[in-house]
Amino acid sequence: MARSVYVTGIGRGDGRQVVELGVMELLTRQIDRVGVFRPLMHDRSPSGDRLYDLLRSRYRLTQPVGTVFGMGYGEAAALQAEKGTDELVSRLVERFHSVADDYDAVLVLGTDYADTQLPAELSLNARLANEFGAAVLPVVAGNDQSAESVASEVRNAHHAFTSLGCHVVATVANRVRESEAQAASRLLADQLPEPVYVLPEEPALSAPTVAQVQDKLGAEMLLGDPAGLGRDVRDFVFGGAHLPIFLPALTEGCLVITPGDRADLIVGALAAHAAGSPAIAGVVLTLGALPGEETMALAARLAPGTPVLGVPGGSFPTAAELFALEGKLTAATPRKAEIALGLFERHVDTRQLTDRLAVVRGERVTPMMFEHELVERSRSDRRHIVLPEGDEERVLRAAEVLLRRNICDLTLLGEPDSVRRQAAELGIDLTPLGDGELPTASQASARIVDPRTSPLRERFAELYAQLRGHKGVTYELAHDVVADVSYFGTLMVREGLADGMVSGAAHSTAATVRPAFEVIKTRPDATIVSSVFFMCLADRVLVYGDCAVNPDPDAEQLADIAVQSATTAARFGVEPRIAMLSYSTGTSGSGADVDKVREATELVRRRRPDLLVEGPIQYDAAVEPSVAATKLPGSEVAGRATVLIFPDLNTGNNTYKAVQRSAGAVAVGPVLQGLRKPVNDLSRGAMVSDIINTVAITAIQAQQSGSSAPPATP
Incomplete structure (x- = not known):
């Protein structure tokens, strides 16, 4: 039997779509196959359900649309009048189980109390939840009510559902006036046996586009x-x-x-x-x-x-x-979905609610689960990331999501008026705090810095001249160099004014990486800087290295790339099993290229005997068990490799792009490794989601380095 969560209200206007979206986010972080079921809908085309369209597009649901909906309200009212509530419930239970049998968990969307022609609608929701074996999460509308009234409504809703035998996991008071939210939380603290979460009214959600x-x-x-x-x-x-x-x-x-x-x-x-x-x-x-x-x-x-x-x-x-027009969460308003999730995650203890839903992580790791994990880990110990391309559209759109989701504090580099004008032109809000609200330790914030006019320019010029004096760099030359956003951002990271940097949406890899080589330099345990891509396939995450930095590494460098890549994989939850790739498997081939890979494999074994490594090995033997059984029987790596090391940049770059495009994989990276502090590059074709993922990875790398920069202030 699939686990299911029944999100329901007690009347109209509760804005429960925010909660339904938030619960779906929690489920898909842990579970691969999540289904959706709406027992009753208004008599219109199923494809016209705005929330389901949003869930389907955002969470890449493949569930057939026809299985999502039970029946129309008109049909339900007629059936109830003719044959009674038992017959109505029986048919809806049958349709629910046809979904539940195919999924690991099901999100059930309760009725909307809008011209449904159904008597005792709350009782019907309660009975359906019980028959489905679903945990219930009631949502209470708190708009235009005092804190005392909100608290009373929550207690009444809790009593109504528990008295009808429901297993209530938590209760949410939504759309509570900002001025009443904290008071309502205090009044409800420890009043009920289950948690109560109070979500304040968010003007950006009720505002139409x-x-x-x-x-x-x-x-x-x-x-x-x-x-x-x-x-x-x-x-x-x-x-x-x-x-x-x-x-x-x-x-x-x-x-x-x-x-x-x-x-x-x-x-x-x-x-x-x-x-x-x-x-x-x-x-x-x-x-x-x-x-x-x-x-x-x-x-x-x-x-x-x-x-x-x-x-x-x-x-x-x-x-x-x-x-009378209000904003709606739809597939056409992805920005509102990010705002809604940011609101949910700021005011709901998501770890507590996940535990109460008894959601157990599955063995498979899907791309979405990997991305969720990045966001969750980066948010757990918030860091400060500098984005040199502050007036680039994709960067600005990503910045708003990063702030809304509380992923990290930001510094955007650029001329402040230009950045603000561009943000305004795009309809982007870089200050997601409420009116008059000051930045707090619990809410991410952003600042905009112009390297040309910043007081830091003089300090950075002196530092850069000292660092590069042996190359003939004078203070005057350094003063010009550090006005460049890439150099300025890199120096912020070196000086601990930011924990990491992400650039490359509008700059070349060289423009991003060269300042890091000059200013931050490599770690003592790394001989070179290299890169990996996290390749998120349908059912697993593989690590590819090096596909972006080193054109033709020698055996020593290739071994270093393998060790670094295994360390990176382990840090991000991928158990490292290293395949040193070549056009030959085992001892079947010879030649300089194969010999290089063979030597590198032996170097890895000597340096890190704790790592599982196989090489030389062909790609198919590395990832496909049936091929591995023929070519390398008994190998602990063949057929189940997770870290794939390419012999040169030409092979690696083309392979990752081929897999990305032909297999529909999500490629996260390149992630640079070997630097003393995290700096990461973006593809100039990066999408907003790529920027968000790369920033989250950079923040996690900064967490692991142990240092912390001061938070950004608007």
């Missing part, structure tokens, strides 16, 4: 970049006054709604956005009117990415439609 506004109004996009549709709409400002009165009314993230013939307000709002004071979400032009071509051309130049929408109706009916 410009895309959702466009969809609601059926608006036409007149100007702007489609990426701008992802911006949050935090307020509405209606334009009618003259420009001097209108401009002070603009607020951060507001959507300007104005008649289309008010060219002065359109240009004024976009000019204010371009100046960064404040950054607006977009503009809606009403009455079906447009300013002249010259005005539209000027508007496009002022804020090229800002959405300008047009609607035929007037401002009043437009306002009436928008005031």
Whole structure:
């Protein structure tokens, strides 16, 4: 029988999608095969379920859509009226088990209390949970309530479900006013036998996106970049006054709604956005009117990415439609999903809840589980990472996730106004703390530093001149060199002002690695700096080295790469079994290339007799048990190798890319090894997720080095 968790509410408006997403995150960290079941849904196409679409895209679910849903509310109400509740429950239980039999755990999404036509809906949820054998996690809406009222609602919900025989693992009060959240937590402390978690209202979650506004109004996009549709709409400002009165009314993230013939307000709002004071979400032009071509051309130049929408109706009916619009978690709003998970992880003791759900880690390690583990480990002892490419779009998007998920503190290098302007243009919030809230030890924060104007430039110039004086570097030359973001970031790491650095999204590998060679240098136990990729296959994680740094290592260097790679693998939970790869297995071949690998294998055995190593060996014999049984029977490594060492860069780089593309593997890296302090390189084609993973790895490497830089401050 699969373990299952039934997330349910007691009424409407509880925002439980945040909790459902958070629970799914916990389950997929531990278990490979997680199913989803929604017993009842509104009578629409199953593919129209927003939350399931989000879960399917985010967690790469392959469950057939038809198995996710039990039946429609209309069908359920008719069946209940005709044949009774027992028959309704019996059919839903049968459909649940058809899912549970195929998965290691099931997340059950309770009813939504919205025009369901079902009597005693809470009791129905409780009975279904009991029949499914599911643990229950009730969610209570706390919006617009005092702390005392929230505490009372939680106690009532707990009593309602336990009195109906449910196994309640915890209770969540969600959307509690920020001013009441701490008081509610105090009132509920030790009041119930199970934990109670209080999640404050998060304005960024309830704020609709410009895309959702466009969809609601059926608006036409007149100007702007489609990426701008992802911006949050935090307020509405209606334009009618003259420009001097209108401009002070603009607020951060507001959507300007104005008649289309008010060219002065359109240009004024976009000019204010371009100046960064404040950054607006977009503009809606009403009455079906447009300013002249010259005005539209000027508007496009002022804020090229800002959405300008047009609607035929007037401002009043437009306002009436928008005031009731709330943000939704959907597959099209991945940023909101990160915000939701950040909220969940900050206010829920995830380790405690995982234990209470009795989730036991499976033996297989999937790519998603490996990525989850990186995030969890980096967050457990938060470090400070410097990102030299502070105005690069992918870096900024990754930075927001890193802060929201509390993965690490950050320093972004770049001209502050330029970085903030770019962030505003992308709709990115680099200050996820609440209004007026100061950075705390429990919340990651970021700062922006310009190497050209930083007071550290003089100190770094003196240091670099000392370090490179033997190469003829003068103070004057050093003063210019350290203004480069890569050198400045590397010197921050050397001086303990940051724990690690990640760069390369917009710079070459040489630009990232050369400063590290010059300033940080290799560890005493390493003869060279090398790299590995974590190759996350469908059912395991392999370590490939060296695929990024050393073109043609000799036997001594190849042995060093193998030892370093085995150490890196062990640090990240991969049991090292080393395969020294060649075009020949065992004693079947000869030649200089094979001899190099054979010599390197013997060097590894002499230096680290505790390591399992085999070589020379071909790739298929290293990873496929049936081939290994023929070519190297009795080997402890053949057929089950986890660390694969390539004889040269040409072989390694091409192999990792071939496996990545043809097998759909997730390649995390390159991770540099052998440096005294962690500096890691990115591919210039890196995606946002690659940057997040690499930063998390860098933070974990910094944890293992034992030093800690001061936290960033905005």
